[in-house]
Amino acid sequence: MQAAASAADNARNQEVADLLVGAVDLHCHSGPAAMPRILDHHEAMMDCAAARFRALVYKDHFYLGTPHALLLEKLFPDTGVQLFSGIALNNASGGINPHAVDHAAKIGAKIVWMPTLSADNHIKQIAGQAKTFPKTAQKMLDPIPLSALDANGKLTDATKQVLDLIAEADIILAGGHLPASELLIVFEEAGRRGVRKMIVNHPTYIVGATDDDIRELVKLGVYMEHSICMFVEGRAKKYGPDKLAHLIAVAGVDRTLLCSDLGLVGSPRPVDGYREIVKTLLDLQMPAADIRKLISSNAAALLDLDAAPAPSAVN
Known part of the structure; x- marks a missing residue:
């Protein structure tokens, strides 16, 4: 019996590795x-x-990581992994700053995150989580709250200019930690301005998207990116397998991304997080083709990797 169990474990691990x-x-x-x-x-x-x-x-909340990605890919050209980064529009980047976005796009950034740690919504949401939300190693200046909307609830001119720059570069617009109510306005306008690649980051955490919000955003062509860290063992775990299955069903496999959001202390390394989430998806009887969409091909399309053949699995 022990040998049979070991063989079954090995088979499952190989199935995960192949996926x-x-x-x-x-x-x-x-x-x-x-x-x-x-x-x-x-x-x-x-x-x-x-x-x-x-x-x-x-992804870093405070700096554009594209130069790091470019240099590492040059220094280690034989890894088979393509490296990318982008910019989060927090205070350290000047907020919702068209000049920062223009520069990032011009040197190869693939994604622009709307404000995260500096978002007014984030600051309000974590006020009650001060003891649990990850902190910087050293005390930093208090954030200046940011919103994509002006005092009248309309998109700011800077936000509109940022959307135009993202559309021109044909890169990804990610919602960051703006609330769902703002994101509906941002993404609707983004679509009108020609932005084709749009993501909501962890819609159920800080963003506060309901199932109906998710459905409305998907109608706008937006992908829902769920953070693996919230479904695997570690300090960031918040949900079980049933919640994951439900969220995938709400948006649909074709509009859902599973990305690690890992690297934080007290949680698994990113690739280990992927191993655990794939096992969960297999336990949920998710077809292999759907799993590949969730962890691979949907994101590859957003990075324009479709034309490049993916490596074949080794059995």
């Missing part, structure tokens, strides 16, 4: 960073290479 070939993580919090991280950008890249991921996107 991870070609995976794409759009949301990796490796370091260096103001917040403590359990791995750096190089280590994250090498973990992805060992698992034969196709691409990795570094």
Whole structure:
């Protein structure tokens, strides 16, 4: 019986490994960073290479990571992992700053996150989570609250200019930590201005999107990006498998992304998080083709990787 169980475990692990070939993580919090991280950008890249991921996107709340990605890809050209990053429009980048977005796009950024830690909504939401929400290693200046809307509830001119720049560059607009009520306005206008690639980050956390909000956003062509960290063991876990299955059903497999949002202290390394979430999806009887969409091909399309063949699994 023990041998049979071991064989079954080995078979399941191989199935998971095969499904991870070609995976794409759009949301990796490796370091260096103001917040403590359990791995750096190089280590994250090498973990992805060992698992034969196709691409990795570094996300930092305070700086544009594109130069790091470009240099690491040049220094380690044989990993098989394409590296990307982008800019989060927090105070450190000048807020919702068209000049920062223009520069980021011109040097190859693939994604622009609307305000995260500096979002007015984020500041209000974490007021009651001061003891649990991750902190920077050193005390930083208090954030200046940011919104995409003016005092009259209309999109600011700076936000509109940012949307135009994103559309021109044909890169990804991510909602950051703006509330669902703002995101509906932002993404509707983004679509009108020609933005084709849109993501809501962890819609059920801080953003506060209801099922109806998710359905409305999906109608606008927006993808729902659920953070693996919230479904796997670790300090950020919030939900069980049933919640994951429900959220995938609400948006649909074709409009859902599973990205790690890992690197934080007290949680697994990003690739280990992917291993755990794939096991969960298999336990939920999710077809392999759907799993590949959730962890690979949907994100690959947003990064324009469709034309590049994914590596084949080794049996």
